[in-house]
Amino acid sequence: MSEEMNQVEVRNFEVGDRIKGQVTKVEEKQVIVNIEASKLDGIIPISELSSIHVEKANDVVAEGDELDLEVTKVEEDALILSKRKVDAEKAWDELEKKFVSGEVFEAEIKDVVKGGLVVDLGVRGFVPASLVEARFVEDFTDYKGRTLTFKIVELDKEKNRLILSHRAVIEEEKGKHKLDLLQTLHAGQVLDGTVQRITDFGAFVDIGGIDGLVHISQLSHEHVEKPSDVVEEGQKVRVKVLSVDRDNERISLSIKETLPGPWASIGEKAPKGSVLTGVVKRLVSYGAFVELYPGVEGLVHISQISHKHIATPHEVLKEGQEVQVKVLEVNEQDQRLSLSIKELEEKESEFPTDYELPEESKGFQLGEMIGDQLKNLKK
Structure with a gap:
């Protein structure tokens, strides 16, 4: 088409017109399009191809693409177009x-x-x-x-x-999942979780998109001074659900309840007849409670403390004292151990050690007794 005819064609368009064009050539910094219903070509500068920065025009369009465009400038023999504005x-x-x-x-x-x-x-x-x-x-x-x-x-x-x-x-998906999980959780469930955060009063455990609290008293069967002594962040743990408060989205969990109790297999750890070392934990009028393992105490009845007659256990024992005991009876089901200290002590002599000679024998000398015997022999 001649330049004169191009100029005529161009004058048919105004800035703001919407047109359709087909990509005929993709150059590095611009795109040439043929304008529909005319033999006129238009130019799309690379800056007008997309709302974001473009390095190369062929990252956005390819030859043959049909585009919706807007006229941004009418030059003497060409139209400057924008894909970005449309x-x-x-x-x-x-x-x-x-x-x-x-x-x-x-x-x-x-x-x-x-x-x-x-x-x-x-x-x-x-x-x-x-x-x-x-x-x-x-x-x-x-x-x-x-x-x-x-x-x-x-x-x-x-x-x-x-x-x-x-x-x-x-966060929205997490919130929905949290609500779904709250509806399905119930006391007694045993789940796998991950320790997320440790505080002075316990540990928060993620049980699949929602956190529950394991109070310090539920971390172990043994006494725990600091939660960080028994668990660490990122640790995989097994927990039992103790309670679910759906209104306040609070879940109470226990690690302790998933662990074997201190009395589990006590018959193997403290069989009848075995001799073990323990610590006196409590003294009562009828005997002494001795701890053999963390959480496991047995009773030494007052009659099993000593061969001597004692009025109270305090006469021979004190709390915190380490003692050796013999296991007399084991009852794992009722969590009872009967122990004896007396059975490990030697029985005292049948004769009292503080025996005194009769009054009439006092003052009698050994030499005098031997002398008398000699006199009798000479006779």
Whole structure:
């Protein structure tokens, strides 16, 4: 077409007109399109191809693509066009609907920039670093090209501002899962979990999207001074559900209830007739309670403390004293042990050690007795 005819064709268009064009050539910094219903070509500068920064035009379009375009400038023999403006106008309408409804949608990460991620939704969408994940991420390099789910958290068409959040989607899903889990949990369940956080009063354990508290008294059968003495963050544990408060979303758990009790297999650890070392824990009028293993105490009845007659156990024992005992009876079911200290002590002589000679024998000397015997022999 002659230059004169081109000029005539061009004068048929005005800035703001919407047209359709087919890509005939993709250059590095611009795209040539043939305008529908005319023999006129138009030019799309690379800056007008997308709402986000583009390095090469062929990253966005290819030869043969049909495009909706807007005239941005009418030159003497050519039209300057924009794909970006048409895409943006269509996009804002759709984005406003998504924003109002809270819709969750997928989008590809087009670029990683300082402070966050960039998404092309017909307009430039920005995902601040704090809204990418529910956890801290140090390096977002490998996020480019990934497809994530998003919600729009801020939209201002006038300021061309669109803020997206993937974190909001994660937390919403977590919240739904938490509610579902709360409905299915019940006291008595035994579950696997992971220690998330340790406090002075216990440990919080994640049991699949929701945390429950293992109070310090439920960490072990033994006395625990500090929770960190028996568990650590990240540790896999087995827990039993003690109670579920759905209204306040509180779950009480126990690790202790999943562990063998201190009395389990006590018949093997302290069989009848065995001799063990223990510590006197309590003294009562009828005997002494001796701890053989953590959480396992046996009774030494007052009659089994000593061969001597004693009025109270306090006469020969004191709390905290280490003693040797013999196991007399074992009752694992009733958690009872009968012990004896007396059986390990030698019986005292049948004769009293403080025996005195009769009064009439006192003052009698050994030499005198021998002398008398000698006199009798001479006779």
